[in-house]
Amino acid sequence: QxxxxxxxxxxxxxxxxxxxxxxxxxxxxxxxxxxxWYQQHPGKAPQLIIYEVSNRPSGVSNxxxxxxxxxxxxxxxxxxxxxxxxxxxxxxxxxxxxxWVFGTGTKVTVL
Amino acid sequence: xVQLQESGPGLVKPSETLSLTCTVSGxxxxxxxxYWSWMRQPAGEGLEWIGRVYTSGSTDYNPSLKSRVTISVxxxxxxxxxxxTSLTAADTAMYYCAxxxxxxxxxxxxxxxxxxxxxxxx
Numbered sequence: 001q002x003x004x005x006x007x008x009x010x011x012x013x014x015x016x017x018x019x020x021x022x023x024x025x026x027x028x029x030x031x032x033x034x035x036x037w038y039q040q041h042p043g044k045a046p047q048l049i050i051y052e053v054s055n056r057p058s059g060v061s062n063x064x065x066x067x068x069x070x071x072x073x074x075x076x077x078x079x080x081x082x083x084x085x086x087x088x089x090x091x092x093x094x095x096x097x098x099x100w101v102f103g104t105g106t107k108v109t110v111l
Numbered sequence: 112x113v114q115l116q117e118s119g120p121g122l123v124k125p126s127e128t129l130s131l132t133c134t135v136s137g138x139x140x141x142x143x144x145x146y147w148s149w150m151r152q153p154a155g156e157g158l159e160w161i162g163r164v165y166t167s168g169s170t171d172y173n174p175s176l177k178s179r180v181t182i183s184v185x186x187x188x189x190x191x192x193x194x195x196t197s198l199t200a201a202d203t204a205m206y207y208c209a210x211x212x213x214x215x216x217x218x219x220x221x222x223x224x225x226x227x228x229x230x231x232x233x
Contacts, residue, residue, distance in 0.1 A: 003157060034218035038158075045207055045223040046158065052217050089158055093218055098171040100148075100212055102158040 004029065004090055004103040011109040017078040020106045022090030023071060030071035031095045037066060037075045040087045050075060077108070085110045113138040115208050115224035122230050129195040129231075133208030133224055134188075141166040141186045146213035148220060149182060149193045151204040163212065164191050198231045205229075 005023040012018040022029065022037075029035055035053045038046035048057055050066040053073065063084075065076045073092070077084055090103035119131035133147070140147065148163040162172035164182040172180050176195070184191040195202060206227050209220040 032218075034212075036217075036219040038220070045225050046220070047223070048219050048221050051219045051221075055217070057221065091158075091160075091220070093212070097174055099173060100160040102160065105157045 002101075004092060004101055006088075006090060006103040006106045008104070009107045009109065011111055012077075012080045013111045014080055014082065016080050017076060018080060018108065020075045020077075020088055020090075020108070022073040022075070022092075022103045024073075024092055024101070025071055027096045028092040028094040028101055029068065029073050029090075032093050033068075034093045035066065035068060035073040036091045037064075037073075038089045038091065040089065042086075046089060080110055082110050084108060113143075113210065113222050115210065115222060117206060117208050117224045117227035119206075119227055119229070121228055122232065123198055124233050125198055125200065125231055127198055129193070129198055129202065129229060131193045131206055131208075131227055131229070132190050133192070134190050135210075136189070139186075140184065140189045140191065143210075143215055144213075145210050145215045147184065147191045148209050148211060150207045150209060150220070151202075152207070152226075153204040158207075161193065161195075165213075200231050203229065203231045 037050035040046040054066040088106045114136045116134045146163045149161040162182045164184045179196045181194040208224045210222040211220045212218045
């Protein structure tokens with residue numbers, strides 16, 4: 001099952017804003033509002049940071065925000081901080097079968 | 112606060128069957144009306160959803176792994192388990208258990224275990 005497409009890497013300086021894209025098809029990202037985003041620090045398990053396109057779980061910084069246009073979901077990190085350096089994955093339900101797919105992952109580097 | 116912990120062998124031989132267990136603590140596995148999933152992540156690569164089980168025992172599997180996967184739940188032990196047969200080196204990965212996805216978790220994997228590293232080698 002093909003994964004959702006993300007840029008391999010994105011970088012920014014402290015205080016800047018960056019955006020990570022997640023491109024799917026009409027059967028997954030474009031077909032549901034169940035897009036979610038996960039942050040994974042090296043050697044750690046992923047952690048949910050955005051659900052249902054743009055909602056933040058309790059305790060997640062409001063510097064993280066999500067949006068979607070058509071078949072592409074996006075994660076924006078504003079006021080970039082050193083602790084934001086991690087891998088980020090999007091995920092979506094795929095309509096054609098009962099299946100959840102993840103993005104290819106994006107490594108965020110804080111310069 | 113619900114926590115998940117994977118357990119199982121770290122090394123399995125090719126062609127054999129992998130068995131992993133995820134123990135849920137801090138809450139009942141059957142009281143939250145949740146699904147429970149397994150994911151895996153080869154070193155340096157992305158995440159792959161393997162499948163999920165509901166507290167009733169009903170399951171859904173990734174079509175790419177369906178012929179080799181069984182996920183089951185034991186509510187009396189507050190655990191759910193993964194069996195993966197006919198192992199090859201390509202199954203070497205970190206295996207994670209997680210809560211979700213389903214309506215109770217907004218179709219997300221909202222709580223994850225710390226992961227269990229599995230190597231397939233003779």
